[in-house]
Amino acid sequence: MTPAATSATNGHVDPVGASVVVVGAGTAGLNAALQLARRGLIVTVIESRRLGAGGARWDNGVLAWQYTRAGIAAPGPDEVHHTSGRTHLYGPGDAGPVTFTGSTVHADMRRLNERLVASCRAEGVNFLDRATGLVPELVDRRVRTLALVAAEPESAVLSSRRLQASLFVDASGRRGVLRTQVASLAEWCPRVPRDLLCTASQHHFDMADRDGALRFLERHRATPGDTVTWVGLDGGFSALAVGVRPELDGVSVLTGTIATGRWGTGRSILDRFLSTAPWIGAQHHGGDGLIPLRRPHARLGASGVALVGDAACQVFPAHGSGIGAGMMAGAILAEQVGAHADPGSDDALWAYQHAFHSELGGTLAAYDAFRRCNSAIGSDGVRRMFASGLFTPEMAGSGLAQRWHEPSLGQSVAAARAYARDVGLARQMVPWLLRCATAERMGAAPPAEQDLGALRRWDRRLARVVGG
Ligand SMILES: Cc1cc2nc3c(=O)[nH]c(=O)nc-3n(C[C@H](O)[C@H](O)[C@H](O)COP(=O)(O)OP(=O)(O)OC[C@H]3O[C@@H](n4cnc5c(N)ncnc54)[C@H](O)[C@@H]3O)c2cc1C
Missing domain, CATH: 3.30.9.10 (D-Amino Acid Oxidase, subunit A, domain 2)
Known part of the structure; x- marks a missing residue:
């Protein structure tokens, strides 16, 4: 038996004594760690790859307002490959173009990851990498320790560890390694088909x-x-x-x-x-x-575990953009639980869930319905949107800006004219657009008081509006 295995079987608790353990060193996990550490919490981040090689390894479109809301500085020139100028949007059969000017920053996620790791280190965040075999251990239905095998970065020695913490953050991406092992979250977060x-x-x-x-x-x-x-x-x-x-x-x-x-x-x-x-x-x-691509899960925290990033489906559904929403979730989490005597308590996690949905849930739910509308009308419907004049620079621009805008009077009149040119398309799309508007209001109004029945009813009503 190796010394590491001995320590695990003896129930040794790692001396790190972290008050927060973040699982996943992608952008969502690193920013959650950074924002929590800035509020004075002792944070350990665990990554299954080598530290610095976590998360997205390509360029992602991120918006200036998202960096600001996430509490991190705008990227420097070494991180930005390109800031979108004009976009020329075509539909099937080369319909279009609709041309508009955007301000999306196309940032190199490898550089952003390095920057976030360095900022975390400056705030005293500890790291363990090459982690495998994560098993959350519950006492009184709350996760109190996490058993795993991992190493200090730069060290060759992998060992079994048990990390104790008041709060565990699942930032492990789409597969949600903690979410799926904790029943009170798993029942609220079905596998994404x-x-x-x-x-x-x-x-x-x-x-x-x-x-x-x-x-x-x-x-x-x-x-x-x-x-x-x-x-x-x-x-x-x-x-x-x-x-x-x-x-x-x-x-x-x-x-x-x-x-x-x-x-x-x-x-x-x-x-x-x-x-x-x-x-x-x-x-x-x-x-x-x-x-x-679905709206965020209704329940974003339970049993001492908070979900951020893809693990929570905090992604802008209309184009699958998760960097901004995932990083902003880290800031919202830190704001809500950072000053709490017990950051992993049900009170603190409910406050995080409520704050996230109130701020971003409406937009994400509305664009979930919009994305389903696009799938429902299919390629031919998209072609007809171009042909009828429904696809406008304003529509494309607010989607790229990841904001929901009620159309102005002028835009509504222009849309009505476009629908008159293709009544069949109007019949398909208008009910979906009404769903989007309802989802936007409903998604931003989750139950404020801790009440699982009310949360379930809110989630079901939203599912009926959005679909799925
Ligand atoms: C090709 C492509 C293009 C995209 N383009 C954009 C775009 O332009 N704009 C945009 O905003 N989004 C874009 N996205 C989506 C975006 O990349 C994701 O939403 C985002 O990376 C999610 O961040 P995350 O930190 O939640 O998860 P991830 O980036 O998946 O990071 C999760 C981390 O957890 C680690 N991990 C997993 N399991 C474990 C475990 N058991 N133990 C320890 N660590 C673990 C992983 O190794 C990883 O480092 C794109 C995605 C793809 C695939």
């Missing part, structure tokens, strides 16, 4: 032929620095976005569709595009993965 998952790819390439790139841009009424995006090619919810750097020295391609297999995968859509674009050169970084 494949029709509510996005299969996505995001890769960066060298430029092989600048003239070829210029011809591509010209064909799509774009100039260097612009993004050319197609929506609806591979099902109503699908995208292919091609960003050519202003210096013409590199290209990024993002693809995504629903993960049932009917429309292929993010990777197969990418490969299909690359086969038509010989001007794109060798790949240098990127990644593929699955993103949950």
Whole structure:
């Protein structure tokens, strides 16, 4: 028997004595750790990969207001590959384009991860990496210790440990390693089915032929620095976005569709595009993965465990963007539990859940319904949205800004005209848009008082409005 195994069987509790243990060193976990440590809590982060290699390894679109709300500085030039200028949006059959100017920062998640790790270290956060075999141990139906095998970063010695804490944060991504092992959360957080998952790819390439790139841009009424995006090619919810750097020295391609297999995968859509674009050169970084597209789980904390990030489905469903929402969840969690005498108590976790849904739940629920609308109308519906004039720069812009806007009077009149041009499309879409508006109000009004019956009723009403 190894010394490590002996310590585990003897019930030895790791001397780290953390008051918070965060599982997962992606962006959501690292920012939760940082914000909690800034409020004076003793935090340990556990990562299954090597420290610094956690979370997304590609470029993600994040918005300036999300960094601010998450409590972290805007990214510097070493982290930002590109800030979107104009986007030219096309539909199936090259319908469009609708052109608008966005302000999404396309940030290198590897650099953001390094920055968050350094900021955490400066606040005294401890790290363990290469963690395996995580088992939460409950006393009186609350997680009090976490058994695992892990090492100090840079150390070669893996050992069994039992970490004690007042609060455990599940930031382990979509699979939710704690969420699935704690019954009081598992019953509220069903497995996300494949029709509510996005299969996505995001890769960066060298430029092989600048003239070829210029011809591509010209064909799509774009100039260097612009993004050319197609929506609806591979099902109503699908995208292919091609960003050519202003210096013409590199290209990024993002693809995504629903993960049932009917429309292929993010990777197969990418490969299909690359086969038509010989001007794109060798790949240098990127990644593929699955993103949950449903509104956040109703219950975001129980039994001493809080959920943040993909583990909580805190993702903007209309385009599968989880970085901003996941990092903001860390700030909201710290605000609500940071000053609490017992940060893992039911009181503290209910306050976090209430604050998150009140602030972001309405928008995420509304765009969950909107995403389902896109899937329901399919590629043909998306084409008809372009043809009727329903797809406007304002509609595309508020989606990219991850904000829900009630249309102004002028926009409503323009939409009514567009619907009059395609009454069949109106019949399909208008009920969905009413659902979006209801979901936006309802999703932002979770029960304030601790009452599981009321939470269940709220969740069911929301499910009836949003679908699913
Ligand atoms: C191709 C692609 C493109 C995307 N584009 C965008 C975009 O443009 N904008 C945007 O906002 N979002 C985008 N997303 C979504 C975004 O990447 C995710 O929502 C985000 O990374 C979720 O962050 P997270 O920290 O919650 O989880 P993750 O990034 O999944 O991190 C979880 C961490 O937990 C660790 N972990 C898992 N299990 C364990 C365990 N048992 N023990 C210890 N550690 C564990 C993992 O190793 C990982 O480091 C994209 C996703 C993909 C796949």
